[in-house]
Amino acid sequence: MGERASIHKExxxxxxxxxxxxxxxxxxxxxxxxxxxxxxDGVTFGYARRGKGVNxxxxxxxxxxxxxxxxxxxxxxxxxxxxxxxxxxxxxVTKSPEED
Numbered sequence: 254m255g256e257r258a259s260i261h262k263e264x265x266x267x268x269x270x271x272x273x274x275x276x277x278x279x280x281x282x283x284x285x286x287x288x289x290x291x292x293x294d295g296v297t298f299g300y301a302r303r304g305k306g307v308n309x310x311x312x313x314x315x316x317x318x319x320x321x322x323x324x325x326x327x328x329x330x331x332x333x334x335x336x337x338x339x340x341x342x343x344x345x346v347t348k349s350p351e352e353d
Contacts, residue, residue, distance in 0.1 A: 283326050 291298060296308040313323065313331040320328065 280329065283329060287326060287330075 288298065291309065298309060298311045311330070313320070313327070315331050315333050317323070317331065
């Protein structure tokens with residue numbers, strides 16, 4: 254990721270590249286810890302919230318009903334599932350046909 258950041262723009266500073274590398278490695282390490290702990294506890298990850306053989310989802314929703322029970326590491330792994338979560342608000346200006 255850091256290499257990709259460095260070739261994306263010539264103006265990327267070394268500190269930014271290092272930050273990207275560090276953040277990516279930190280997320281990978283945290284995910285591995287969660288996955289290993291879940292496996293040790295007999296938990297099965299899956300894409301469905303509670304599907305056949307799935308005890309816990311791989312990613313949480315932004316407004317997860319269990320968020321109060323999650324630790325800060327688990328809260329890092331959330332993703333929006335609705336366009337209203339990822340698209341900016343749009344201001345609509347309406348006009349009547351007579352205004353043309």
